[in-house]
Amino acid sequence: MMKIWGRITSINVAKAVWAAQELGLQFERIDVGGPFGGLDTPEYGALNPNRKIPTLDHDGYILWESNSIVRYLAATYGAGTLWPADPRERGLSDRWLDWQATEFAPAMGPAFLGLIRTPEGQRNQQAIADATARTNRLLTVLEGVMADGRQYVAGDRFTMGDIAVGCAVDRWLRMPVERPETPAVAAYYERVSSRPSAQGVLKQKLV
Numbered sequence: 620m621m622k623i624w625g626r627i628t629s630i631n632v633a634k635a636v637w638a639a640q641e642l643g644l645q646f647e648r649i650d651v652g653g654p655f656g657g658l659d660t661p662e663y664g665a666l667n668p669n670r671k672i673p674t675l676d677h678d679g680y681i682l683w684e685s686n687s688i689v690r691y692l693a694a695t696y697g698a699g700t701l702w703p704a705d706p707r708e709r710g711l712s713d714r715w716l717d718w719q720a721t722e723f724a725p726a727m728g729p730a731f732l733g734l735i736r737t738p739e740g741q742r743n744q745q746a747i748a749d750a751t752a753r754t755n756r757l758l759t760v761l762e763g764v765m766a767d768g769r770q771y772v773a774g775d776r777f778t779m780g781d782i783a784v785g786c787a788v789d790r791w792l793r794m795p796v797e798r799p800e801t802p803a804v805a806a807y808y809e810r811v812s813s814r815p816s817a818q819g820v821l822k823q824k825l826v
């Protein structure tokens with residue numbers, strides 16, 4: 620039995636769950652983290668020494684780091700679909716997982732923490748403004764790519780890169796911030812968020 624540990628309101632858990640649903644896998648998701656707690660137990664620490672979510676347990680094979688989980692599930696069950704067979708096409712998809720983790724997430728983080736997790740009177744407005752500007756610049760990078768008419772980040776097929784970018788866009792387009800007009804990204808978001816596999820994953824309350 621496959622288990623995914625983590626509350627669904629976590630963007631990183633969302634990626635793992637979306638990949639599993641897209642691949643039609645049977646799995647159990649266990650609510651830990653956030654209001655559910657459970658990350659500081661010895662049992663959870665043995666699964667994931669970072670005490671973060673998500674963690675995948677695939678018949679005793681334990682994996683943490685959300686984008687590694689997406690890659691593992693895609694490589695194992697999605698050869699030719701989520702995991703493009705051609706190394707060049709795969710590279711074009713894979714880079715978006717890195718882009719989400721190393722560019723978008725660090726840029727968006729301070730704005731998310733400031734606006735969603737910090738009481739109004741205690742917010743660092745400068746940090747929020749800087750993070751918003753940085754994230755909006757990345758949004759316009761994505762807009763420039765999607766504006767060439769492609770349907771998905773690596774071309775005309777939904778691949779693993781769309782899981783990470785779709786989750787990032789899902790969060791940023793629903794944040795209470797000013798954003799530039801990005802019609803190609805808006806159309807992309809509509810396309811990916813309406814997939815059956817995205818139901819119950821995207822559009823969660825921002826907490």
Ligand SMILES: N[C@@H](CCC(=O)N[C@@H](CS)C(=O)NCC(=O)O)C(=O)O
Nearest residue numbers: 629630631652653671672673684685
């Ligand atoms: N790089 C890690 C980051 C994991 C992470 O920061 N997870 C957050 C939720 S998005 C977490 O565990 N927060 C503690 C909590 O939810 O209680 C990954 O991509 O899996």
